[in-house]
Structure formats: C-alpha cells, structure tokens
Amino acid sequence: MPEGDTIYRAAAALRTALVGHPMVSFEAPHLGGVQPRIGGVIEEIESFGKHLEFAWDDGVVLHTHMRMSGSWHLYHPGERWRRPQREMVVAIGVGQWNAVCFNAPTVETYRSFDKRRHPGFGHLGPDLTKDNPSIDDCVDRIERFADSNEPIAEVLLDQRIACGVGNVFKSEVLWHCGISPFRAVSDVEAGDRRRVLETASRMLQENRARVRRVTAPEAPGGLAVYGRNGLPCPKCHDSIRVQRTGEHLRATYWCPTCQAAPKSALLTEVTPTGLVRPLEVDAEQLAAAAYLAEHDQRWAPTGQAVAQARPSTRSTTISMATRSLRSLGWR
Numbered sequence: 001m002p003e004g005d006t007i008y009r010a011a012a013a014l015r016t017a018l019v020g021h022p023m024v025s026f027e028a029p030h031l032g033g034v035q036p037r038i039g040g041v042i043e044e045i046e047s048f049g050k051h052l053e054f055a056w057d058d059g060v061v062l063h064t065h066m067r068m069s070g071s072w073h074l075y076h077p078g079e080r081w082r083r084p085q086r087e088m089v090v091a092i093g094v095g096q097w098n099a100v101c102f103n104a105p106t107v108e109t110y111r112s113f114d115k116r117r118h119p120g121f122g123h124l125g126p127d128l129t130k131d132n133p134s135i136d137d138c139v140d141r142i143e144r145f146a147d148s149n150e151p152i153a154e155v156l157l158d159q160r161i162a163c164g165v166g167n168v169f170k171s172e173v174l175w176h177c178g179i180s181p182f183r184a185v186s187d188v189e190a191g192d193r194r195r196v197l198e199t200a201s202r203m204l205q206e207n208r209a210r211v212r213r214v215t216a217p218e219a220p221g222g223l224a225v226y227g228r229n230g231l232p233c234p235k236c237h238d239s240i241r242v243q244r245t246g247e248h249l250r251a252t253y254w255c256p257t258c259q260a261a262p263k264s265a266l267l268t269e270v271t272p273t274g275l276v277r278p279l280e281v282d283a284e285q286l287a288a289a290a291y292l293a294e295h296d297q298r299w300a301p302t303g304q305a306v307a308q309a310r311p312s313t314r315s316t317t318i319s320m321a322t323r324s325l326r327s328l329g330w331r
Contacts, residue, residue: 007049007050008047010052010071011052014072014074014099017094017096018045018092018097019042019044019045019227019251020042020213020221021041021094021097021212021221022040022041022094022095022212023036023037023038023040023041023056023092023093023094024093025038025092026091026092026093027088028091028107029088029089030107031107033109033110034109035060035109036056036060036062037058040057040060041056041057041168042054042056042057042092043055043056043057043167043250043251044167044251050066050067050070051063051065051066052064052065052066052072055112057166057168059111059112060109060110060111061110061111061112062107062108062109063107063110064089064101065104066104067104069103070089070105071103072102073102074097074099075097075100076096076098077093077095077096077097079098081100087102088100088101089101089107090104125137125141126138126162126163127163127164128162128165128200129163129208131205133201135194135197135198138197139190139197141160142155142161142185145160145161146158146185148186150184150185151181151182151184151185151245151246152174152179152180152183152196153170153171153182153245153246153252155185156169156170156174156196156200157250162197162200164204165200165204167226167250167252168213169200169203169204169215171225171226171252171253172215172223172225173196173199173200174259175224175225175254175258175259176203176215176216177199178258178259179196179259180260181252181254203215218234225240226253227253228240228253229242233257233258235258236255236257236258238256238257239256240253240255241254241255
C-alpha cells in the first residue's frame, strides 16, 4: 500500500528517468481523454500525497491517483514486468526507460491553461522555428508585453513575444548565453536580449528534424542543463541546480557559476500557497537514491546483500542514484 513518502520518492526517480526526453510510446487502455503526442517531452512530474501528475510540453497533463493499490514501475525496454499486463493502466516510453503504472484507480488527462500561450490574450509573436523570423519584432515585443521585473526565463516562454520556446529550450538557451534565468528583463541589455532570441531560433531550427533534442553535443544526453540537477556543468563542472519559477512553477535549470544570479534570487522557491522557502538543491537525488535503495532491498536475490555487489569505494548520493537508474529496472 503506497504512502505519500513512497510516492514522493517515486516521483523523484521518475523525473530523473523521464523528464526532458522525447516520448516514443504511450499506452493507456482505459483513458478516454486527450492523449499526449508521440515526440512530446515531459517537462514536469509532481507528487501530491498519493497523486502523481505528468505535464508535457504541449500542455497535456496526466493525473494518476494511487489510492490503496496503485504503483509506478520503471523498466528497461524488453525487461519483464513484475506485474501482469492486465493490471497496466498507463505505459510511457522514452527510449532508455519505460514507466508503467499498475492498478491506479484514477487515470485521467486534461489540458493546463497558460494565458501567455493563448492567442486570445495577444497576437502571437514570430515563430522562431521558421526560417528567417523577425528578431527585431521579437525584441520590440518584449517592451510591449513583458513586465520590467519579470525574469528573463519567463519572458522567453511568452508566446506573444516569440513562439516555439518551451521549458527545455528556455533553460538551454540561457545557459548557452551565460545569463541568469532569474535576472529581471529590464536588467538584460538590448544586445543580450537579441542574442538570447537569436540563440533560441538557431537551436529550434537545428532540432526541427531531430527525434532527440540536442543543444550541447558535448553533454551526456545532448542537453547542457535541463533535467540534470546535481550533475556537473559541461563548461565549469559546478553542480547544476533547479528552481521552480513563474505562475505555473515550471522547473528552471541553471549553472550557478556560468549564470551568476543575485543572491536574493537563489535557493528559494515559491510553493503553490505562495510561501517562499529555501530550495533543497539535492532533494531530487536524495529522494531518488532512497527509492532506489528501497528497491535494492526488495528485489535483491534471496540471501544476497546488494551492498556486496556494489563497489566498496565511497560514492556520492548523486552518483549512486545515477548509476542505479542506468542499471536497474525497479518498482
């Protein structure tokens, strides 16, 4: 029977495995609502008590409630499931991982509403994925639509200014430009605004024909910061951090060294109730590692301690979680 702490740890591990990767398969036999599109990217996975929600970059949200019987598992492609096929209610594939939900009584989808992405709240800006978009127009639209104190990360998501940038490219573009995502747009010089938009346009166009997004070929997985909380920055090797920002509390990834920000903007997050509290930078790794350790004990061969099979050298929590996620299929 799952409890809230188990669901929290499961969400952390699911984020590590799924967030930022294009979806290659989706199956929900009893789902009657809208379905996320193949190729869409999961941007958020959140837990609330026994509820788990997955949010895609096209605004589709999957809500599952575990109640007394539900559980999420992670498997490598081709790995045998530990529950019967008939108990599967959702299966999501992203290439290296398959996330499977069994016996959850509630499985439903809906579309989230974001006024900045709705054409009724202003004419859409130039599409940066198209050839030769008007960057001049985009720069002018920042003055027309953006609040002067709005963080540059949020401005990039405003479809009235420019179309095409989602949560993944938001973090990647600002890292490439060396600009803090928390800097007020009024503090970003005109030349840097243009550079950010030009970089976004270039990245979007370079990825038009790719199945897997690549913004930093030198980085593992092809992304420099997105979905890599706690892992080393490809440039300076400092630990990448994540912080939830904006009205919808989307995750923003950045390097504190390459993208220096005002101290007042760092290490805080805004909760759904409006409370500002310290951000636990390594919470993702700690929760994921704890969940994986629980899996190790549960699924170890009889009479065999998992610790004996692991290296005796000292490892950080982050590296243990990363290694486990690469090598285990787990519940």
